[in-house]
Amino acid sequence: MSNPCSSVVPPDTPLEVLADVLKKAEALITGNDEVKILLKKAIQIASGLDEYLEKTTTQPSPALQELWTRTRSERWHENYEKGITLFDLPVTCITGHVEGQVLRFFARMAKAQRVLEIGMFTGYGALSLAEGLPLDGTVVACEIEPYLEKFARLSFDKSPHGKKIKVEVGGAQETINQLANERQQYDLIFIDADKTGYLEYYKTIIDRKLLAPGGTLVVDNVLFKGQVYGSEEDMNENGKALKEFNQFVASDPRTEQVLLPVRDGMLLIQHADSAEEVEKVETKDDVYSGLNGKSVMQRLRLDGKTALVTGAGQGIGRAFAHALGEAGAQVAVVDIDTLRADRVRRELISKGIKAISIQADITNKEDVDRMVDQVISEWGALHIACNNAGVNLNSASKDTTLEEWDRTMNVNLRGVFLCCQAEGRAMMKQGYGKIINTASMSSLIVPHPQKQLSYNTSKAGVVKLTQTLGTEWIDRGVRVNAISPGIVDTPLIHNEALKPLSELWLKDIPAGRFAEVTDLQGAIVFLASEASDYMTGHNLAIEGGQSLW
Template identity: 50%
Template sequence: MEQSKENQVYRMVVQLTRPKNILQLFNHCTDNVHALCDYLPDGGHILVCNPIDRHPPCEHSTPKLHTRTGRREDILKELSALGEQYDMVFIDATEENPINYYNLIMSGNMLRMNGVICLQNASTSGQEGIDDEMGFTSRKVTDVIKADARMQQVELAIDCGILVARRIPLSQITDRTKGVVEDGVFQGLKGHGILDRLQLDGKIAYVTGGGQGIGRAFAHALGEAGAKVAIIDLVLEKAEAVAHELYLKGINTVAMAADISQEKDVKRVVDEIVANWGRIDIACNNAGINMNSASEDTTLEEWDKTFNVNLRGLFMCCQAAGRVMLSQGYGKIINTASMASLIVPHPQKQLAYNTTKAGVVKLTQTLGTEWIDRGVRVNCISPGIVDTPLIHSDALKPLVTSWLADIPAGRLAQVTDLQAAVVYLASEASDYMTGHNLVIDGGQSLW
């Protein structure tokens, strides 16, 4: 069945705003309600409020679709008393009491900040086809929303007039409430709220070891936050595979092959990123190896190879990217250390790895203090034991039970557990943090 224009608009608005919870106060067609459910994240839902004299809009419920029947004003009062909030609300301007619906929603703080109200049958410029009584009701509620300084609106004069209104922070309203302290907490730092300060729009990032595991997760997180991301890996095919994933998500990316234990390779990729994108704002030095051998059996070759990648190579990346950032006067360096920098994980034997990761922390602390006064912050992340394909190998699989007994969280880390940390450290929200070792290990290093 061909979609109506208004249903096409609603689906597009939902896709653009990505709401989690939707409140619907008019009768949407069954197909469109189910379609909107498809765009909601896990845990999201649509609550459809039906008058007593009307049947629910769908015969088959889904986990994301809930219905309540009764007087809509009564339902709204109950939801307000429960403290319910919604990211999107649908109202019909020609139904009975739409102004009451709107006032109850706003006075009950039921519309989240930056939440959206879609007013169907709104009185928009050039709209025709609504009779006098319905037109009067439509004009009244439309005018109320347009006059509300808390709302930013745009009208769509299609067959069924639609007004899309977004709730804006009070700090953006010229006529502010008397007595409010207008500081950075209320207005946002330099006018930017906390979620805006976590955005990386326009930033240039690279991730070493970005072709798999933690590096892949970091690359996706930085890209989703708005950065352009260079994926650097020893194996070009792995870097290209991750770059293709980012491309499919609309993220500007490039794949590069490099052995970070080689100074010429480090210099080459840093120079290429600057040549292509003009700068480097975020250096995510994640590449590392672990050869797992007992101390008495560790050869100098194993020792040197581990140090050449985990510490010497990381230093060369910090230095090369740091020189670019110091000339810019701003930059974020994020190194991947390990819980092994704090404790000796057991029962595996990994002397060289543990030593290098302790070195990463001290290197991070030293650079962090040397460079912060010139605008460059250097921090590191210490993951616990991460559930990667390597963990399920014949050599390591028998150790999982022992590891789980040492982790208060009762599970291994997932790479997704680390993503928010790298975005925070890459963003301006962490500008006062430097030389810090951010441990994410489910509490294992506390025992």
């Protein structure tokens, strides 16, 4: 990938301007060989740096490369003449490879969740920022040109990170006023729109607290091709605006800043008052500073953790696998059905989550041991285990066959015991682990009018097993808890035989609807995270209030 600001397009950074000036001087010199040699050397150093940075920086993702190529080959001037764009946009607008990578690093280093970009153009910066965010991160990108939203979206749709980007079409000042009215806050803000608007953007961001505490504001083009420190005569309107902007920020006691000479200059700004405010605070305990320095949201993250979920090929297990992965864990998708497990594994990989699939029958001890061994040999540890696989067979108790009873107990109770035992042994060796068993609301009430003695009994057994293990293993660092879902809208309840019961069930649910598998995702992340470390043996019912009626 080459620089858009090379020979084809006018110089766009102080270095490019310098190289250009030196080349012009070289062309004018006649005779004096010594001066020529010195000029050549100066040209080499000035014009070689950007290219060297391009080469030594990690190459962009395929989606960014494609976006770059499309941006370069678009006929921007013609678009303007035909009225497709409101303004005559120069191709040098694009952030580009090195700066894009810097933005990606900033997003990662700041552990940013929420990013605001003012001035998107074709989306190179927005996509670079999105690539640096966790799966649940968001970039709001402001852009005045409606055409650019469509242009950028084509490339965003080809990237797994594109869906993190929301484009706000319109004047950026109006958009950020609206965001401030909504009391939105961002961990990272990138200003890269009309230069004469910078000061107002800055004032709105700082005065109206759009920048979250501890957040960073990054402002692009603050050197403006060297004009801000060059002679007044060479300054155009934008150069003047940026000089004034830089002076204002430098003398603002509310912020501190550093100017990095990356390409056309990137100014990093943070709130300065935090150090003084912190001094004034009397109680600086774990509540104030966060346990081990981590905020509660950071303690809910599962980065670096490894997890397995049984019955993850569909329904609740699949939702658990996605939730754990979105929170940062690497996930082993376990199912008796290889194809289903692999399908979910591929879903996770497509979202950038590290995942493997394991075929295992949880009623078979060898399979269960192999499942745990495989996770540990793949990732070195097992931190989180969700024992979710189960069956639901129904019959009036007087007619319940021994086969139904045995099958239900075999999968729902014996299988969960086998899993807990193998997982608990591995976790106790590590001194830390989280086991979450899927029980059921039927461990608390007797759902009706369907008859399901063996199911209810097995799930009550899962709760007692959870309580017993939860108290037995807590001093070895292993927490065992259960989630008891109410009636979940999974393929299981769309079974013809169960359909007539739906209306009756709905009358019993204060929430007035069945649970969606997504209703359970917050709970699984919480129970898997260190935020719930003091909870053990608990049965967490998520049933829209059904067990209370």
